[in-house]
């Protein structure tokens with residue numbers, strides 16, 4: 001553990017890669033290394049790109065990596081896809097779009113995927129960010145697909161959350177209003193070369209105006225249009241304390257819920273309560289609410305009161 005930590009801090013890529021793999025597999029390793037690494041983190045700027053598939057996040061990130069590199073920055077990239085690779089995950093496409101940077105010594109790209117456990121995924125993302133931070137990255141860019149809970153969870157651990165959209169998404173924007181719209185710090189309308197960008201911009205400005213969220217139009221493969229976005233990201237250095245606290249509240253809440261879920265599942269597996277009570281309910285000995293209360297009573301005694 002100490003050895004791998006020292007190597008990471010010294011900028012050893014193989015050690016970083018190995019630590020991430022261990023972290024994905026081993027919960028105890030994860031907790032231990034993060035506790036130890038905590039003090040050497042906090043230097044990196046963490047930026048999350050989220051938005052529906054196909055809006056151009058990966059293409060945009062590829063352009064942004066290039067611009068940050070030209071400014072002498074070291075960039076870590078985490079590609080997160082909560083969907084399984086067998087049912088349309090897009091990690092491969094993402095990697096291909098950033099391939100030209102993959103061998104640059106100042107870039108480290110890592111994809112994270114999971115089979116059916118999206119909550120576990122956001123847990124790992126936050127710890128991988130810490131490792132890359134300790135490694136000495138100036139910027140850590142996270143790409144997450146979609147606008148659901150995982151995107152909101154990831155936004156809690158980022159300095160800047162960027163929601164990427166494209167022209168003619170009116171209805172989709174209305175549908176995603178609740179969660180991610182509130183945590184976005186910057187809106188990007190990518191594919192501004194397509195018709196309808198101004199309309200989308202007008203719509204966004206009228207819906208998000210109260211928070212004064214900047215709206216930026218880009219064409220991902222045109223560097224000049226992306227430079228102002230990078231300038232804006234670089235300007236967002238300090239988050240105001242109230243916003244920081246609000247993000248921490250969101251993060252801690254989901255961590256507590258995750259932790260209880262983890263402990264609960266462990267207990268249920270161990271105790272066989274579900275099997276036992278399922279039989280009683282099936283036999284109509286008791287109703288399912290009574291079964292729930294009984295299981296909950298045992299669970300609180302054995303798990304939560306410990």
Ligand SMILES: Nc1nc2c(ncn2[C@@H]2O[C@H](COP(=O)(O)OP(=O)(O)O)[C@@H](O)[C@H]2O)c(=O)[nH]1
Pocket residue numbers: 052053054055056057058059060090093094097190191192193194218219220221
């Ligand atoms: N016309 C246009 N196409 C773009 C732009 N940015 C990305 N694309 C295309 O949109 C498609 C999806 O891009 P990708 O980066 O994979 O989107 P992601 O799913 O959000 O990561 C690709 O075919 C890109 O070439 C843009 O600014 N304008």
Ligand SMILES: [Mg+2]
Pocket residue numbers: 057058059090093094143
């Ligand atoms: Mg992508």
